[in-house]
Amino acid sequence: MTARVLDGQALAARLQAEIKPRVAEFVSTHGRPPGLGIVLVGNDPASHVYVRNKVKAGSDAGFRVDLERMPESATLDDVLALVERLNRSAAHDGILVQSPLPKSMGAGAQQCVFDAIAADKDVDGFGAESVGLLCQNRPKLVACTPAGIIELLHREDIAIRGRHAVVVGRSDIVGKPMALLLLHRDATVTICHSRTPDLAAVCRQGDILVAAVGRAGLITKDHVKPGAAVIDVGMNRVTDAAVAASLFPAGHPRLASFEARGSVLVGDVHPAVADVAGALTPVPGGVGPLTITMLMTNTLRAAVARGGASPSPASAS
Amino acid sequence: MTARVLDGQALAARLQAEIKPRVAEFVSTHGRPPGLGIVLVGNDPASHVYVRNKVKAGSDAGFRVDLERMPESATLDDVLALVERLNRSAAHDGILVQSPLPKSMGAGAQQCVFDAIAADKDVDGFGAESVGLLCQNRPKLVACTPAGIIELLHREDIAIRGRHAVVVGRSDIVGKPMALLLLHRDATVTICHSRTPDLAAVCRQGDILVAAVGRAGLITKDHVKPGAAVIDVGMNRVTDAAVAASLFPAGHPRLASFEARGSVLVGDVHPAVADVAGALTPVPGGVGPLTITMLMTNTLRAAVARGGASPSPASAS
Numbered sequence: 164m165t166a167r168v169l170d171g172q173a174l175a176a177r178l179q180a181e182i183k184p185r186v187a188e189f190v191s192t193h194g195r196p197p198g199l200g201i202v203l204v205g206n207d208p209a210s211h212v213y214v215r216n217k218v219k220a221g222s223d224a225g226f227r228v229d230l231e232r233m234p235e236s237a238t239l240d241d242v243l244a245l246v247e248r249l250n251r252s253a254a255h256d257g258i259l260v261q262s263p264l265p266k267s268m269g270a271g272a273q274q275c276v277f278d279a280i281a282a283d284k285d286v287d288g289f290g291a292e293s294v295g296l297l298c299q300n301r302p303k304l305v306a307c308t309p310a311g312i313i314e315l316l317h318r319e320d321i322a323i324r325g326r327h328a329v330v331v332g333r334s335d336i337v338g339k340p341m342a343l344l345l346l347h348r349d350a351t352v353t354i355c356h357s358r359t360p361d362l363a364a365v366c367r368q369g370d371i372l373v374a375a376v377g378r379a380g381l382i383t384k385d386h387v388k389p390g391a392a393v394i395d396v397g398m399n400r401v402t403d404a405a406v407a408a409s410l411f412p413a414g415h416p417r418l419a420s421f422e423a424r425g426s427v428l429v430g431d432v433h434p435a436v437a438d439v440a441g442a443l444t445p446v447p448g449g450v451g452p453l454t455i456t457m458l459m460t461n462t463l464r465a466a467v468a469r470g471g472a473s474p475s476p477a478s479a480s
Numbered sequence: 481m482t483a484r485v486l487d488g489q490a491l492a493a494r495l496q497a498e499i500k501p502r503v504a505e506f507v508s509t510h511g512r513p514p515g516l517g518i519v520l521v522g523n524d525p526a527s528h529v530y531v532r533n534k535v536k537a538g539s540d541a542g543f544r545v546d547l548e549r550m551p552e553s554a555t556l557d558d559v560l561a562l563v564e565r566l567n568r569s570a571a572h573d574g575i576l577v578q579s580p581l582p583k584s585m586g587a588g589a590q591q592c593v594f595d596a597i598a599a600d601k602d603v604d605g606f607g608a609e610s611v612g613l614l615c616q617n618r619p620k621l622v623a624c625t626p627a628g629i630i631e632l633l634h635r636e637d638i639a640i641r642g643r644h645a646v647v648v649g650r651s652d653i654v655g656k657p658m659a660l661l662l663l664h665r666d667a668t669v670t671i672c673h674s675r676t677p678d679l680a681a682v683c684r685q686g687d688i689l690v691a692a693v694g695r696a697g698l699i700t701k702d703h704v705k706p707g708a709a710v711i712d713v714g715m716n717r718v719t720d721a722a723v724a725a726s727l728f729p730a731g732h733p734r735l736a737s738f739e740a741r742g743s744v745l746v747g748d749v750h751p752a753v754a755d756v757a758g759a760l761t762p763v764p765g766g767v768g769p770l771t772i773t774m775l776m777t778n779t780l781r782a783a784v785a786r787g788g789a790s791p792s793p794a795s796a797s
Contacts (some may be wrong), residue, residue: 274616274618282608290612291599291608291609291612291613291616292608292609292612293612294611294612294615294616295607295608295609295610295611295612295613295615296608296612297615298611298612298614298615298652298656298660299591299608299611299652299656300652301591324675325675325676325677327682333663335615335616335617339615339616339660339663342671343615343656346650346656346671346673349673349675350675351670351671351672351673351675351676351677351682352670352671353668353669353670353671354659354663354668354669354670355668356663356666356668358641358642358666358668359642359668360642360668365644365668
């Protein structure tokens with residue numbers, strides 16, 4: 164068996180195409196585009212790349228995207244004041260604060276800022292209220308990666324109801340919201356993690372298996388029920404030749420690429436799982452492209468839910 | 481094998497005894513007792529019984545307990561205004577609104593009121609923010625029934641870390657918070673429900689099995705791994721003689737009691753599970769007594785976390 168490839172890139176393109184006419188309709192109804200405020204603090208190079216991609220995706224979708232940059236020296240209070248201004252702004256439907264914040268702000272700063280974003284505008288879904296509403300199955304805005312996976316399963320006609328879903332990883336941004344979304348769609352859900360004995364045996368129960376731990380190739384054929392749908396959330400840059408060789412057979416083009424570049428991007432799922440699984444997301448090109456697309460979906464949803472409140476001269480920013 | 485009985489009544493008494501000196505210490509430090517505001521709307525007879533028990537438990541513990549009664553005709557706005565007054569009151573550390581609210585308030589009224597309670601005072605732990613904080617493993621106040629079960633497991637030296645815990649039921653007040661609490665204590669967690677195929681096979685994986693569905697005797701010997709710790713959250717009043725006869729053998733004192741009274745209170749776990757389980761909570765006398773005790777624990781915790789803010793003449797109620 165060779166697993167059906169769940170092409171996240173193609174689905175992301177389809178979803179983006181679907182968003183455009185809805186944005187146009189929003190503009191014609193409300194006289195303004197959906198607005199997304201992105202806060203970027205400091206000089207983290209990866210953050211700059213991520214933010215650039217988000218600005219581009221939003222602009223391509225027809226949104227107003229305001230990138231608010233703050234210096235590395237900004238204080239937590241500065242960031243909270245900016246978030247509060249965006250909370251009050253009628254022109255902004257979604258607010259996103261790129262993580263990580265500068266280390267100097269302290270360990271709790273990131274979550275403090277997430278919590279400060281109004282739940283109506285929390286397009287990353289990381290604030291306490293957003294998470295509580297999700298947990299109680301009355302979500303406003305749901306974290307983009309797990310929301311994208313649900314969309315992928317739905318579009319690919321992979322049934323959730325009555326199936327056993329196994330989620331490996333219990334992070335706040337993927338594992339736990341993923342488990343809740345699957346549970347609310349009537350899956351029996353098991354959550355595993357680093358303290359799970361005999362991980363392979365537990366994973367083999369999954370009709371749907373979601374791996375979100377950040378360990379290259381952790382999930383092998385031995386972990387997968389034949390025919391299962393396997394969703395690979397991992398994004399691991401492998402630079403060790405022995406690890407690369409353990410993932411790809413001699414002569415494989417990705418191994419050749421590793422040899423040429425000195426690194427290769429792989430998921431948490433060993434490529435050989437394709438021999439056992441019924442369907443599998445590739446890395447790259449699986450879950451990744453959907454995450455940014457769901458950010459656009461969330462922003463449009465927030466705009467519609469807010470009823471397209473127009474910016475008033477007093478409150479527009 | 482006959483399962484060890486996990487005596488919730490005895491543990492509740494012990495916890496209550498432990499609370500008293502901590503309350504006395506709070507009073508001597510802060511010059512006031514921990515304060516609990518209980519809101520009771522309308523005339524539901526069961527609610528009156530529950531509230532009376534809560535008032536008594538709080539008073540016995542040395543708390544100030546204010547019972548705020550509102551007529552059946554009260555509006556949602558009336559209740560919200562009262563909650564807001566209690567939120568601002570320096571004398572009240574915990575706020576509890578007894579459910580159900582009168583049906584005339586509409587289906588969403590209950591959750592709307594829960595969400596209005598300040599998270600610092602949400603001693604039932606039902607508001608969106610409280611639930612989100614729990615989900616992100618930074619809880620302030622946790623729903624009393626699952627918190628009581630964790631306390632019971634801890635006091636009875638039943639290990640959680642690395643064990644497989646199976647939770648049957650996915651309610652907002654027991655199943656989901658229970659699963660999260662077990663997960664955060666390093667259990668591998670499976671959540672089952674009415675859509676789970678072959679429930680018995682899934683349950684049999686549980687080193688810890690929590691049943692919280694409200695179906696008398698649903699969990700039979702066939703559902704239980706030999707030696708497992710079984711926690712029975714169900715409280716079902718059986719009035720059908722055939723059901724009673726299926727639960728207790730002829731001549732059993734509880735069956736005699738059923739025949740005398742016409743009803744018997746049973747859990748979700750069939751009594752014969754005691755032959756297979758390693759430990760088992762009885763019904764009644766298991767989880768039930770712990771729930772009200774955890775309400776007291778939560779109120780004291782809230783009071784201490786608030787730093788014993790003294791009532792100022794302006795804000796005291």
